[in-house]
Amino acid sequence: MKKLELSPHFTEEAIEIEAGKRKKYWSLEKVSEERWIELSKEIASGKWTLFGLWGSPQKVNMVLLDESQSKLQVIELETPLGKFPSVAIEVPSAARLERTIHDLFGLIPEGSFDNRPWLDHGKWQLRFPLGNILPPDEQKPYPFFLSEGENLHQIPVGPVHAGIIEPGHFRFTMGGEIVVRMEERLGYTHKGIEKLFFEASIERGAEIAARISGDATVAYSYAYALAVEEAMGITPSPRAVWLRALMAEMERMANHFGDIGAICNDAAFPRILSRCAVLREKILRFSKDFFGHRLMMGSIVPGGLKVDLSKEGKENLYRLLEEINEELCSIKYFYDSKNSLQDRTVGTGVLNARSAKLFGAGGFIGRASGRNFDARKCFAYPPYDKLSFESPLLEAGDVNARVWIRILEIEQSSFLIEQILNNLPSGSTLSVIKESKVCGQGLAVVESFRGDILLWIEIEKGKISRCHPRDPSWFQWPLLEKVIVGAVVADFPLCNKSFNCSYSGHDL
Amino acid sequence: MKSYFLKNIWPRMLTEKIATEKESELIKLSEALQGVCRKKLGRSLAIREVDAGSCNGCELEIHALNNPFYDIERFGIRFVASPRHADLLLVTGPVTKNMSEALKRTYDCTPIPKWVVAVGDCAAGCGVFRQSYAVMSGGVSDVVPVDLWIYGCPPSPIDLLRGLILLMEQ
Ligand code: SF4
Numbered sequence: 001m002k003k004l005e006l007s008p009h010f011t012e013e014a015i016e017i018e019a020g021k022r023k024k025y026w027s028l029e030k031v032s033e034e035r036w037i038e039l040s041k042e043i044a045s046g047k048w049t050l051f052g053l054w055g056s057p058q059k060v061n062m063v064l065l066d067e068s069q070s071k072l073q074v075i076e077l078e079t080p081l082g083k084f085p086s087v088a089i090e091v092p093s094a095a096r097l098e099r100t101i102h103d104l105f106g107l108i109p110e111g112s113f114d115n116r117p118w119l120d121h122g123k124w125q126l127r128f129p130l131g132n133i134l135p136p137d138e139q140k141p142y143p144f145f146l147s148e149g150e151n152l153h154q155i156p157v158g159p160v161h162a163g164i165i166e167p168g169h170f171r172f173t174m175g176g177e178i179v180v181r182m183e184e185r186l187g188y189t190h191k192g193i194e195k196l197f198f199e200a201s202i203e204r205g206a207e208i209a210a211r212i213s214g215d216a217t218v219a220y221s222y223a224y225a226l227a228v229e230e231a232m233g234i235t236p237s238p239r240a241v242w243l244r245a246l247m248a249e250m251e252r253m254a255n256h257f258g259d260i261g262a263i264c265n266d267a268a269f270p271r272i273l274s275r276c277a278v279l280r281e282k283i284l285r286f287s288k289d290f291f292g293h294r295l296m297m298g299s300i301v302p303g304g305l306k307v308d309l310s311k312e313g314k315e316n317l318y319r320l321l322e323e324i325n326e327e328l329c330s331i332k333y334f335y336d337s338k339n340s341l342q343d344r345t346v347g348t349g350v351l352n353a354r355s356a357k358l359f360g361a362g363g364f365i366g367r368a369s370g371r372n373f374d375a376r377k378c379f380a381y382p383p384y385d386k387l388s389f390e391s392p393l394l395e396a397g398d399v400n401a402r403v404w405i406r407i408l409e410i411e412q413s414s415f416l417i418e419q420i421l422n423n424l425p426s427g428s429t430l431s432v433i434k435e436s437k438v439c440g441q442g443l444a445v446v447e448s449f450r451g452d453i454l455l456w457i458e459i460e461k462g463k464i465s466r467c468h469p470r471d472p473s474w475f476q477w478p479l480l481e482k483v484i485v486g487a488v489v490a491d492f493p494l495c496n497k498s499f500n501c502s503y504s505g506h507d508l
Numbered sequence: 509m510k511s512y513f514l515k516n517i518w519p520r521m522l523t524e525k526i527a528t529e530k531e532s533e534l535i536k537l538s539e540a541l542q543g544v545c546r547k548k549l550g551r552s553l554a555i556r557e558v559d560a561g562s563c564n565g566c567e568l569e570i571h572a573l574n575n576p577f578y579d580i581e582r583f584g585i586r587f588v589a590s591p592r593h594a595d596l597l598l599v600t601g602p603v604t605k606n607m608s609e610a611l612k613r614t615y616d617c618t619p620i621p622k623w624v625v626a627v628g629d630c631a632a633g634c635g636v637f638r639q640s641y642a643v644m645s646g647g648v649s650d651v652v653p654v655d656l657w658i659y660g661c662p663p664s665p666i667d668l669l670r671g672l673i674l675l676m677e678q
Pocket residue numbers: 211214561562563564565566600601602627628629630631635636660661662663
């Protein structure tokens with residue numbers, strides 16, 4: 001196994017001076033409707049990748065990613081008439097985001113081909129909770145896409161699923177044993193998070209952000225802290241900058257172990273599940289012992305960290321890493337040498353590179369299908385600019401590739417943690433905030449275990465006036481519908497597990 | 509390859525020695541649970557987990573109950589796929605309005621006698637999501653009768669074990 005060294009330009013002083021100073025990688029552009037339409041066309045032509053789309057009471061925002069330049073363009077369009085030109089006519093990944101904008105704000109995407117509600121199931125006793133609130137409409141059944149034909153039958157699944165997982169509904173149309181169409185219906189876990197952010201204090205915002213998606217709690221708190229710091233002009237302490245990345249990598253490892261185990265278990269190979277579950281539990285116990293919470297929930301706050309890593313913790317973590325590296329070798333060997341397992345995972349649930357690119361699928365889903373995007377590389381937010389690591393990339397796009405990306409990422413995370421431990425700056429983990437702005441806008445992108453999280457925040461008079469977290473799942477869920485077509489229904493759990501999209505992060 | 513076989517012949521035990529307080533607590537708890545389970549249920553308690561809009565943090569910890577450290581199945585407690593097979597519903601989340609009907613229906617499908625355990629601060633009173641337009645105002649007990657609340661955000665597997673014993677001792 002190759003051992004990674006720190007990048008050559010790394011020196012001790014470099015940490016002291018540069019840590020925490022995040023380069024601004026986005027710019028805001030206010031546009032007219034014509035330019036908005038033009039930009040939608042440019043996304044469709046492949047010049048940009050759609051990276052986010054959200055509403056506010058009087059405007060809509062869209063974020064465009066230019067991968068070659070590592071730049072984000074935040075587009076803003078005023079909506080005095082309560083409508084905006086639909087982006088989804090050009091860009092399919094915008095469809096659900098637009099339906100959400102309508103459900104929450106009442107803004108109408110003009111020209112859109114799909115006007116069905118998305119998060120609003122008609123149960124809130126009101127409409128447009130974040131816009132001009134209206135009394136509820138009469139409740140109508142949700143119109144699923146029609147799929148009719150001789151010998152077709154349907155299997156409705158959920159919202160209460162058979163395993164210990166989150167709620168959502170899947171409607172399968174079957175031709176015999178083969179899936180002809182699968183349609184998702186989500187929104188069951190909608191908790192009104194965006195409204196809770198409204199007028200919340202910065203501290204309360206941090207509490208909410210940590211609970212957007214429990215498995216990515218570190219990544220969300222991380223993104224929230226970065227965005228708030230940018231908006232308010234706060235510099236986090238150097239030690240915190242490094243420890244945040246350490247926590248994020250630990251979360252990534254813990255979740256990847258959980259996923260690898262669960263996928264193998266769904267392929268009827270529970271042995272790997274138990275081994276992965278043991279490692280996951282060890283990481284969680286370490287977090288409890290040294291960061292005070294098994295999932296490290298709420299540890300990262302604007303300005304730094306609420307916790308610190310003790311000397312003893314550092315030593316224990318070295319030992320844990322050693323154990324993980326050793327175990328990982330045998331898990332790899334196991335995974336690779338069992339034909340019955342490979343038989344289920346190789347060639348199952350293939351996502352082609354074109355779709356991954358079109359939807360801008362992030363994380364292991366994109367990287368297993370040849371989309372080389374990793375927010376840690378692309379935006380190189382500190383301390384990742386000082387760390388050397390690789391972002392594994394595969395082309396096959398099947399369940400097997402997604403398992404392998406996870407395995408390789410665990411390896412990289414382990415290297416990363418080692419580098420961080422070796423170079424951890426000293427000092428306190430919470431910077432003293434001498435002065436800060438009370439108004440501002442901030443944007444942060446953080447690579448969670450699942451992919452890129454985008455978090456946008458607007459602060460007015462020290463309170464949050466708008467906060468929009470965009471989970472990577474938004475661009476991954478629609479692809480799950482695609483990969484299952486033509487497969488047998490028994491492959492669905494495997495595909496679903498290998499995608500492992502968040503329900504809570506998506507439904508908000 | 510050879511080392512793999514050797515490892516399997518002399519496996520390392522995962523259930524550790526009673527070193528820390530926490531570990532001894534786990535063993536004490538497991539003994540208690542075993543006793544109670546045998547007496548009351550003759551080695552079988554079937555749990556159906558229902559996520560009523562959690563952040564999925566609680567699910568992660570419920571999952572952990574199945575890992576080799578806690579291995580809840582050794583007490584005859586197991587998670588089943590349908591409420592029709594269940595004795596107990598383990599409900600997480602603040603109960604979003606979009607999930608309330610599904611929760612109610614799941615409850616109605618569960619044969620009597622049945623228990624409901626509300627897991628996590630959310631389930632107890634909506635936690636940080638309190639007062640949102642999209643969640644029930646009082647958590648799980650707004651929708652179905654609750655027998656026991658297990659607090660925590662999320663409660664650790666030990667807390668969950670402790671809660672289950674409490675319920676069965678009643
Ligand atoms: S109690 Fe905490 S961990 Fe559990 S669902 Fe609620 S916020 Fe998530």
